[in-house]
Amino acid sequence: MRVSIFCLGILLLSGCAFFQDEAVPVPEKRYTNYTPSQDRRGIQFYTNRMVSQLLRSLQELQANANIAVTTFVFADTLKQPGHKADPMYFAGNQLQEGMITSVVQRGLRVQEFRATPFIDIKEGVDISLSRDLDDLSSSQTIDYIITGTLVPQENGLVVNTKLIQLNNRRILAAATDYIPQNIFWRSEKVRMRDNAIHRVAY
Numbered sequence: 001m002r003v004s005i006f007c008l009g010i011l012l013l014s015g016c017a018f019f020q021d022e023a024v025p026v027p028e029k030r031y032t033n034y035t036p037s038q039d040r041r042g043i044q045f046y047t048n049r050m051v052s053q054l055l056r057s058l059q060e061l062q063a064n065a066n067i068a069v070t071t072f073v074f075a076d077t078l079k080q081p082g083h084k085a086d087p088m089y090f091a092g093n094q095l096q097e098g099m100i101t102s103v104v105q106r107g108l109r110v111q112e113f114r115a116t117p118f119i120d121i122k123e124g125v126d127i128s129l130s131r132d133l134d135d136l137s138s139s140q141t142i143d144y145i146i147t148g149t150l151v152p153q154e155n156g157l158v159v160n161t162k163l164i165q166l167n168n169r170r171i172l173a174a175a176t177d178y179i180p181q182n183i184f185w186r187s188e189k190v191r192m193r194d195n196a197i198h199r200v201a202y
Contacts, residue, residue, distance in 0.1 A: 046179050047098030050161045051106065053175030054146070058163065060172065065143040066111040069099045072159065075149035091150060091157060091184045099146055099161070113140050142166055156180040 072092040073079055081089045104110050116135045120127040130136060148161040156179050163173040 041183070043094050043098045043179075043183055044101065046159070046177055046183065047095060047102045050159065050175045050177050051099065051102040053177070054161060054163050054173040055106070057175070058173040062143055064109060066109050066141050067103060067144045067146060067163075068111045068113050068142045069096055069103065070145060070147045071096045072148040072150055072161075075151050075160070078149075087181055087184055088150070088152065088157065094184060095148065095150075095159065103146065111140060111142050113142065144172070153178070156183075 071080070072095040074081070074092075080092050083089065100110055100112075112129075113136065114129045114131060116128055116130050117137060118128075118135075120130075143166060145164045145166055146161065147164065148159055151158040151160070159177050159179055161175045161177075162171050164171055
């Protein structure tokens with residue numbers, strides 16, 4: 001009799017556990033603070049790839065020609081973003097400097113048109129580059145220009161690069177590539193939207 005009561009008790013407990021398990025709601029999955037996978041390649045990887053595209057499509061280039069590389073700008077405004085909080089604010093400058101490195105490393109002649117004929121020595125810094133026209137030479141020999149435009153995408157930029165012959169404005173070569181946003185600002189904390197700052201990470 002005791003054995004029967006003991007077995008009955010086990011069955012009742014098992015039944016309660018079974019029903020309790022069924023009654024437990026499955027928690028809803030919530031994904032927070034999601035960020036796209038990070039591209040570990042630097043800006044130089046992409047500028048090297050675009051310069052390779054340019055040179056493959058190039059049909060002609062004068063020997064010992066001087067090339068100037070200018071700042072890349074947004075295609076719709078031909079300017080950079082107006083807010084330094086924008087993760088793309090320095091994208092045009094980064095691409096310009098990366099292109100200069102890539103082109104020089106391929107043995108082409110790049111004219112640094114921002115170089116001044118003097119060194120401006122200040123507290124903690126020595127400056128030999130300027131964007132002030134009064135500081136620059138009024139006569140510079142430039143045969144070709146490498147420049148480009150930027151088209152924003154959801155998580156990056158489409159970069160359109162052109163090599164232009166200066167005397168007739170002809171586009172001699174062109175290249176297009178997509179660059180993820182985190183290449184320009186890996187530790188993005190805020191984003192500009194409708195002229196307001198929105199925090200996207202903590």
